[in-house]
Amino acid sequence: MFKNHIIGMPLIGKNRELKFAIENYVYNRNTSNLNSLRDISKRIIRWNIKMQLHSLDIITIGTFCYPDPVTYTTILLGLVNRDYISEYSMFDTVFNITRGFNNLPAFSMTKWFGTNFHYFKPSKHPNYNFITSLNFINYEISLLSKLGLSNIKFSIIGPFTICLMIGFSSKNSISLLLSRYNLLLSKLLVLGIKYIQAEEPLFNDCLSKHSLQIYKYIYSRIDSRLKVIFTSYFSMLNANIKYINTYGLHIDIVNNNDIVNSKLIRHFKFLSFGIIPGNNVWISNFKRITTIFKSSDPNDIIFISPNCSFRHIPYDLNSETNKKLLPNIFLSFLVQKLSELVSIKNILNRNYLYKNIYIRNTILNKKFIKYSRSFINNSSHFSQRKKKRTKFDKLGIGLLPLTTIGSFPQTNRVRSLRKMLDSKQLSPSRYRDYIFDEIHNCYKFQYSNKVDLLTNGEIERNDMVQYFCKFLEGCLITNNGWVNSYCTRCVKPPIMYGGLTIKNFNNEYKYIKILNSINLKYIITGPITLTKWSYININLDISNVIFSISNSIRSIVLDVYNLGIRFIQIDEPAIVEFIDYYSLYYDYSYISSLIINSFRFCYSDVVDKNIQIHTHICYSRYSQNMVNLLKSMGFDKVSFESSRNLSHILDFVASNSLLKYFDIGFGLYDVHSSNVPSIAKLTSSVNLIINKVGFSNVWINPDCGLKTRSYKEVSLFLKNINYVLTNVRNKIRSSKNS
Structure with a gap:
């Protein structure tokens, strides 16, 4: 018999209700706004439970885990430096962690296992707080108790993953973690929770012996009175299954369906298979799923579910008003995937005729657009090119130049103009005139604040992926x-279904012409990032998608060069998560060749011109593979996100002599925090850079784009960093002359 459940639900709200409630409270922290925030949170919780009641055999709670499951779990366990804890509300504690508090820095942020979702990295600290309240968990349980429901599953990040993320290694620290976990589990047991969904994405077949020992130590001491379901996703797990001795197992078979018939899993009393992708918007392949289970024993109880949480996809396809969207037969958002889970369960239980569903999916496969393979074989072409690194004294830019990564604050005026355009209250031509004025103002703002290399006024780019994807044929932008x-x-991740050729981009060049400055940088989002941060048709070859996008970018690069622009930044912040995700399917050599060749192809028409190619990479991984990758991409300058780990990055740069191969921009302003670095802090950072790697070929910039900051904050940063750089430059020049 087949039953169903889910791993997790989104929490932002169908119409981003939580986003707006949080922002209202952050900017005006009063009791009324806090109560409103709590009410909206409860409304989202009720909706999540309601959607499960209609569809599922087990109800999962604990999925309202703002801002991310890791931070939420460490708060529940009391594994947060108590200086960050607010007695006023759980939300205030979260804001202290994510934004910084007084002189305390914000926690470091990184990507969640190859997705575009982020989490804040927990850390070891001797000053942990005591375990906190159960926050909204009591509310969830009270709702279900009123309905007389007992099949309740509580979702939490597992102790092994938390242990590795924090960096616990001694028995004392691991015992502290275990005591907090078991205390939490005992509270949940009293409240009537039946199952614990312990999410362990860090457990895989590549663990070291030491990590396996930590795992065995932890899980031999977990409170066994609750039925723990060991939950794995986004990783290959086969051989190490033999070490899992919990009551149940959930395993991702979207990426690993060979495990279904393995003898290693037969001893689990609760067996769950993640059969539909919770991180993609394409309808499930019913034929594949039913084939996987064709030999299952009808007397066995098997649970089916998405492979991961639904937090990675939009809410409801029915909310879309864009008539250009593909027919519903192609796409499946959260609400539709819940319906799929019901349909698949009924098919597997022989309650529905399989034939009808099979026909539906057969039609789907025939309608998918076939993709051109024109640009896949360019690797040899690039390897023969002679890379010429452009210096020209940085094309006229001097010592320790200051630049920005790209985007600038989104003002209320820009948001209002975009809303008026979308609602057709403003004509496209009139809208462009207004935006032209805003871009010109942005240009003047940079110039007056002594930015050495100006960007082309990304004032209108509300999203670096969506902005460029709207110029691609074969790519859809949703409304909601x-x-x-x-x-x-x-x-709003774009949906790429085929074609992918550039369209209607010429109007954008009009914005550049007026700027008329040699020290101007044009920003383009790179092919790897455009691919990774979009939903890709599962029937398309990923290399075809990437090289088709590269070809479109290539035409933009040539046009921009012909306008007189001599600095072009091709942003690739998603490289690390691209490697993480596609390592499930391909070996590293193939993945790295895609990254290198697609990037080089973007600027292949100007490779021998008097031009600098820049890039920006987030969450860099400090390994020899990354060193080789960076050296092979052929850019002249890379910007690193380094405000929260500057010393570590400088050691990486120095030990690999990276400044011999390309210029490096160090991010000294954490744009994800409202804290603007002081003159003293910036002076310390710049001196640290000079002491560790010198000043030749060094640039200074913020960590990332400035879209989420205010002009007041950006002005203060530019004022402070200019003061620091002026003093440092004068000292360097004086020492040269003496």
Whole structure:
């Protein structure tokens, strides 16, 4: 018999209600706004439970885990430096962690296992707080108790993953973690929770012996009175299954369906298979799923579910008003995937005729657009090119130049103009005139604040992926397909279904011509990032998608060069998560060749010109593979996100002599925090850079784009950093002359 359940639900709200409630409270912290925030949170919880009641055999709670499951779990366990804890509300504690508090820095942020969702990295600290309240968990349980429901599953990040993320290694620290976990589990047991969904994405077949020993130590001491379901996703797990001795197992078979018939899993009393992708918007392949289970024993109880949480996809396809969207037969958002789970369960239980569903999916496969393979074989072409690194004294830019990564604050005026355009209250031509004025103002703002290399006024780019994807044929932009990326930041990932050729981009060049400055940088989002941060048709070859996008970018690069622009930044912040995700399917050599060749192809028409190619990479991984990758991409300058780990990055740069191969921009302003670095802090950072790697070929910039900051904050940063750089430059020149 087949039953169903889910791993997790989104929490931002169908219309981003939580986002707006949080932002209202952050900017005006009063009791009324806090109560409103709590009410909206409860409304989202009720909706999540309601959707499960209609569809599922087990109800999962604990999925309202703002800002991310890791931070939420460490708060529940009391594994947060008590200086960050607010007695006023759980939300205030979260804001202290994510934004910084007084002189305390914000926690470091990184991507969640190859997705565009982020989490804040926990850390070891001797000053942990005591375990906190159960926050909204009591509310969830009270709702279900009133309905007389007992099949309740509580979702939490597992102790092994938390242990590795924090960096616990001694028995004392691991015992502290275990005591907090078991205390929490005992509270949940008293409240009537039946199952614990312990999410362990860090457990895989590549663990070291030491990590396996830690795992065995932890799980031999976990409170066994609750039925723990060991939950694995986004990783290959086969051989190490033999070490899992919990009551149940959930395993991702979207990426690993060979495990279904393995003898290693037969001893689990609760067996769950993640059969539909919770991180993609394409309808499930019913034929594949039913084939996987064709030999299952009808007397066995098997649970089916998405492979991961639904936090990675939009809420409801029916919310879309864009008539250009593909027919519903192609796409499946959260609400539709819940229906799929019901349909698949009924098919497997022989309650529905399989034939009808099979026909539906057969039609789907025939309608998918076939993709051109024109640009896949360019690797040899690039390897023969002679890379010429452009110096020209940085094309006229001097010592320790200051630049920005790209985007600038989104003002209320810009948001209002975009809303008027979308609602057709403003004509496209009139809108462009207004935006032209805003871009010109942005240009003047940079110039007056002594930015050495100006950007081309990204004032209108509400999202670095969506902005460029709207110029691609074969790419859809939804109206309401919002997905949470981090905190209140939401994005609308484009849906790529085929074609992918550039269209209607010429108007954008009009904005550049007026700027008329040699020290101007044009920003383009790179092919790897455009691919990774979009939903890709599962029937398309990923290399075809990437090289088709590269070809479109290539035409833009040539046009921009012909306009007189001599600095072009091709942003690739998603490289690390691209490697993480596609390592499930391909070996590293193939993945790295895609990254290198697609990037080089973007600027292949100007490779021998008097031009500098820049890039920006987030969450860099400090390994020899990354060193080789960076050296092979052929850019002249890379910007690193380094405000929270500057010393570590400088050691990485120095030990690999990276400044011999390309210029490096160090991010000294954490744009994800409202804290603007002081003159003293910036002076210390710049001196640290000079002491560790010198000043030749060094640039200074913020960590990332400035979209989420205010002009007041950006002005203060530029004022402070200019003061520091002026003093440092004068000292360097004086020492040269003496």
